[in-house]
Amino acid sequence: MGLADWLEPKAAALESRGLTRRLRPRAAGEDLIDLAGNDYLGLATDPRVVEATVAAVRTWGAGSTASRLVTGTTALHAELEQALASYVGQEAGLVFSSGYLANLGVVTALGGPGTLLVSDEHVHASIVDATRLSRSRVEVVPHNDVDAVTKALAERNEPHALVLTESVFSVLGDAAPLTELAAVALAQDAVLLVDEAHGIGVTGNGHGSVAAAGLAGAEHVIVTMTLSKALGSQGGAVLGPAVLREHLVNRARSFIFDTGLAPAACAAALAALDVLRQEPDRPEAIHTTAARLAAAAGVKAAAGAVVSIPMAGPREAVAAAERCLAQGVAVGTFRPPSVPDGISRLRLTARAGLSPAQLDHACAVIEGVVAG
Numbered sequence: 001m002g003l004a005d006w007l008e009p010k011a012a013a014l015e016s017r018g019l020t021r022r023l024r025p026r027a028a029g030e031d032l033i034d035l036a037g038n039d040y041l042g043l044a045t046d047p048r049v050v051e052a053t054v055a056a057v058r059t060w061g062a063g064s065t066a067s068r069l070v071t072g073t074t075a076l077h078a079e080l081e082q083a084l085a086s087y088v089g090q091e092a093g094l095v096f097s098s099g100y101l102a103n104l105g106v107v108t109a110l111g112g113p114g115t116l117l118v119s120d121e122h123v124h125a126s127i128v129d130a131t132r133l134s135r136s137r138v139e140v141v142p143h144n145d146v147d148a149v150t151k152a153l154a155e156r157n158e159p160h161a162l163v164l165t166e167s168v169f170s171v172l173g174d175a176a177p178l179t180e181l182a183a184v185a186l187a188q189d190a191v192l193l194v195d196e197a198h199g200i201g202v203t204g205n206g207h208g209s210v211a212a213a214g215l216a217g218a219e220h221v222i223v224t225m226t227l228s229k230a231l232g233s234q235g236g237a238v239l240g241p242a243v244l245r246e247h248l249v250n251r252a253r254s255f256i257f258d259t260g261l262a263p264a265a266c267a268a269a270l271a272a273l274d275v276l277r278q279e280p281d282r283p284e285a286i287h288t289t290a291a292r293l294a295a296a297a298g299v300k301a302a303a304g305a306v307v308s309i310p311m312a313g314p315r316e317a318v319a320a321a322e323r324c325l326a327q328g329v330a331v332g333t334f335r336p337p338s339v340p341d342g343i344s345r346l347r348l349t350a351r352a353g354l355s356p357a358q359l360d361h362a363c364a365v366i367e368g369v370v371a372g
């Protein structure tokens with residue numbers, strides 16, 4: 001059987017269910033109101049971030065040249081790891097070349113037959129994939145269900161357990177009950193891993209939800225994050241006790257067998273952190289914008305930047321996004337398999353830095369599209 005005979009029926013099956021995904025290459029300088037990207041604070045194009053990135057390319061070149069344990073660790077990587085840990089309030093940090101690989105690395109390095117993984121049903125695909133690779137027993141629990149987490153931990157036979165959640169959920173846009181989860185983890189001799197991909201730069205005045213909950217630096221709490229959303233760069237990190245960092249350097253396969261993050265991406269993230277330190281009020285505009293967008297869409301307020309609007313089905317979601325685009329507003333869609341509950345959605349990301357006129361226009365467009 002040729003590749004076409006193999007793949008064309010699969011493509012046709014996706015198409016018939018309205019689930020085909022298509023790339024839309026952006027043109028430079030496109031004149032759209034962007035409610036689809038994850039550059040929540042506009043830092044990807046901030047002149048201070050861009051200048052730092054260019055300077056790093058001139059100093060270090062285009063790539064990191066090797067894996068982190070060979071020649072792929074530069075002074076910028078070390079500086080960034082300390083800066084991230086201190087910003088989020090953790091003892092130590094380790095930078096990976098993406099947030100996806102950070103989750104993969106830490107979960108597989110802590111997983112195995114002696115570790116139970118208790119995973120919220122709405123965690124990001126990178127955590128789902130990590131649990132699959134980990135060779136651990138996995139209990140998937142209903143969304144934000146602290147009692148189910150407690151039961152799974154209490155009934156386990158494994159000596160170790162890791163509870164997996166997100167601080168601000170990437171699809172639903174709501175928050176995890178971090179205080180309760182951390183208390184349960186502590187009581188049950190487990191570790192809580194919080195993916196702050198949508199928290200850092202957004203919640204807790206930018207420092208994230210773990211810090212806002214007073215859990216920064218707790219020995220049984222691990223933070224993972226991406227540099228590619230509010231920080232406007234690329235890459236990911238695991239933040240936690242120094243003993244964890246040491247373990248990951250030796251055991252996290254997605255760290256060891258992967259070329260180090262480009263030094264320029266480190267410089268961009270460092271410059272973005274500087275901006276956040278100098279302008280601690282910057283994340284506030286995300287929340288006011290998110291509240292306006294949620295009101296326009298008739299959905300409840302979001303915990304962070306992601307405003308999630310349930311739609312009748314995948315075709316309706318795509319058609320609605322196309323109508324927004326035709327009116328100058330780029331929005332995202334969530335369709336299976338990106339939605340654990342199977343409900344397709346429009347995904348709006350609230351950006352700081354929209355002008356009042358842009359926000360008014362975006363709200364009017366969303367209101368019209370959602371009303372049908």
Ligand SMILES: Cc1ncc(COP(=O)(O)O)c(C=O)c1O
Nearest residue numbers: 098099100124170197226228235
């Ligand atoms: C919750 C969550 N975790 C992890 C990731 C992966 O991060 P990265 O894009 O840096 O691989 C993302 C987004 O892509 C995310 O939304």
